[in-house]
Amino acid sequence: MSIMKKFVNFYLLIVVLFIIVGLSGFSSSKKENPEQAVEEIALENTxxxxxxxxxxxxxxxxxxxxxxxxxxxxxxxxxxxxxxxxxxxxxxxxxxxxxxxxxxxxxxxxxxxxxxxxxxxxxxxxxxxxxxxxxxxxxxxxxxxxxxxxxxxxxxxxxxxx
The missing domain is CATH 3.10.310 (Diaminopimelate Epimerase; Chain A, domain 1)
Structure with missing residues (x-):
């Protein structure tokens, strides 16, 4: 039973890591495009x-x-x-x-x-x-x-x- 418990804990750890990586990737994709930020700064300085x-x-x-x-x-x-x-x-x-x-x-x-x-x-x-x-x-x-x-x-x- 302890081997099964270790496997479940290992499996849960991997699932949690996938969720964290997925969320961080999703949140970073929402950040502004650096080229767009440069364009906005250039416009404001025009x-x-x-x-x-x-x-x-x-x-x-x-x-x-x-x-x-x-x-x-x-x-x-x-x-x-x-x-x-x-x-x-x-x-x-x-x-x-x-x-x-x-x-x-x-x-x-x-x-x-x-x-x-x-x-x-x-x-x-x-x-x-x-x-x-x-x-x-x-x-x-x-x-x-x-x-x-x-x-x-x-x-x-x-x-x-x-």
């Missing part, structure tokens, strides 16, 4: 990338039915120029576009490295997108945003086209 992610987060907070079509960040020494294209619904009025823009611009104006910001609103007409509103603000205009009403955005914009 000029303008942090601003692009911040702008994306700020605009997503305000969106209900609007979608981001494009975010461009043009990095320059000690400054960044940002262009954001948004998709509106075909039924949005100028007043609604200005309100939505203003709510996003309040947060965007707090980012000091942005020296110029352009909003371009696209609106579908006959299944094609057309620019419904375009506004460009320089740093002086961005600094004034918290002091004006949304209806006065045109007065502080460097460029305003509807």
């Amino acid at each position: 000029p303008g990338y942090a601003t692009m992610r911040a702008i994306e987060a700020m605009t997503k907070e305000q969106q209900l039915e609007n979608a981001i079509l494009d975010i461009q960040v043009i990095p320059k020494p000690n400054e960044e120029i940002v262009i954001v294209e948004m998709q509106s619904s075909e039924f949005m009025s100028l007043d609604t576009l200005l309100k939505d823009s203003y709510n996003m611009l309040i947060k965007i104006s707090d980012v000091p490295q942005i020296t110029e910001f352009t909003f371009i609103w696209q609106q579908p007409v006959n299944n094609k997108n057309h620019v419904a509103l375009s506004m460009t603000f320089d740093r002086a205009g961005l600094d004034k945003i918290p002091t004006v009403a949304y209806s006065d955005l045109a007065s502080i914009a460097k460029d305003f086209k509807q």
